[in-house]
Amino acid sequence: GAGVSQSPRYKVAKRGQDVALRCDPISGHVSLFWYQQALGQGPEFLTYFQNEAQLDKSGLPSDRFFAERPEGSVSTLKIQRTQQEDSAVYLCASSLTVAVKSNQPQHFGDGTRLSIL
Amino acid sequence: AQSVTQPDIHITVSEGASLELRCNYSYGATPYLFWYVQSPGQGLQLLLKYFSGDTLVQGIKGFEAEFKRSQSSFNLRKPSVHWSDAAEYFCAVAPNSFSGGYNKLIFGAGTRLAVHP
Numbered sequence: 001g002a003g004v005s006q007s008p009r010y011k012v013a014k015r016g017q018d019v020a021l022r023c024d025p026i027s028g029h030v031s032l033f034w035y036q037q038a039l040g041q042g043p044e045f046l047t048y049f050q051n052e053a054q055l056d057k058s059g060l061p062s063d064r065f066f067a068e069r070p071e072g073s074v075s076t077l078k079i080q081r082t083q084q085e086d087s088a089v090y091l092c093a094s095s096l097t098v099a100v101k102s103n104q105p106q107h108f109g110d111g112t113r114l115s116i117l
Numbered sequence: 118a119q120s121v122t123q124p125d126i127h128i129t130v131s132e133g134a135s136l137e138l139r140c141n142y143s144y145g146a147t148p149y150l151f152w153y154v155q156s157p158g159q160g161l162q163l164l165l166k167y168f169s170g171d172t173l174v175q176g177i178k179g180f181e182a183e184f185k186r187s188q189s190s191f192n193l194r195k196p197s198v199h200w201s202d203a204a205e206y207f208c209a210v211a212p213n214s215f216s217g218g219y220n221k222l223i224f225g226a227g228t229r230l231a232v233h234p
Contacts, residue, residue: 004160033221033222035222040226040227041226041227042121042207042209042224042225042226042227043161043207043222043224044224045221045222045223048221056221091160091161093160093161105163105166106163106222108153108160108161108162109160110158110159110160111160
């Protein structure tokens with residue numbers, strides 16, 4: 001498809017398990033973002049990649065969260081030793097260019113809904 | 118720190134009525150401003166954006182927004198609401214970085230719009 005694809009759409013895990021969430025951005029998009037959206041809240045920035053370089057990880061809530069984009073395309077967000085407060089929708093977005101002031105918007109995927117029991 | 122406030126958590130309007138969703142931001146300079154819409158189980162779709170210039174911005178689906186610097190506001194409007202407009206609406210800002218910065222979005226908590234037939 002032409003859009004941002006995220007998998008799985010839903011993930012249920014027991015507290016303490018590790019999870020991996022995948023994002024396939026639109027082909028050729030340089031910028032890739034991860035956001036966390038708690039129930040009833042707006043998305044909150046987690047991390048940003050420019051091609052394969054992770055330039056900003058200031059939003060990652062703890063060292064249990066790790067993201068990578070080794071070939072500058074697909075990205076994986078990994079959460080180790082999950083806790084109940086990690087339950088949220090994780091959104092991935094990509095955009096064609098780097099610069100803020102462009103006509104290329106961020107395209108969002110449908111998200112992965114993560115539930116920690 | 119930058120922040121975005123959407124004072125109305127829920128709004129209900131009748132189909133065909135006009136709509137205004139409020140958004141206020143806190144930022145030292147004029148940021149880049151965005152409105153996104155999110156349908157249940159979906160990602161976010163960009164409605165419109167403001168970078169500079171004309172303070173009245175036209176978007177998709179008949180929406181418009183007006184930037185008012187004196188009020189630090191960027192309210193979203195639509196003259197006649199359709200039932201399909203029922204969704205959650207998010208206002209977002211991106212820091213106006215002159216270093217070619219990327220589009221790190223800061224979202225408000227959202228306004229849920231219900232439309233009565």
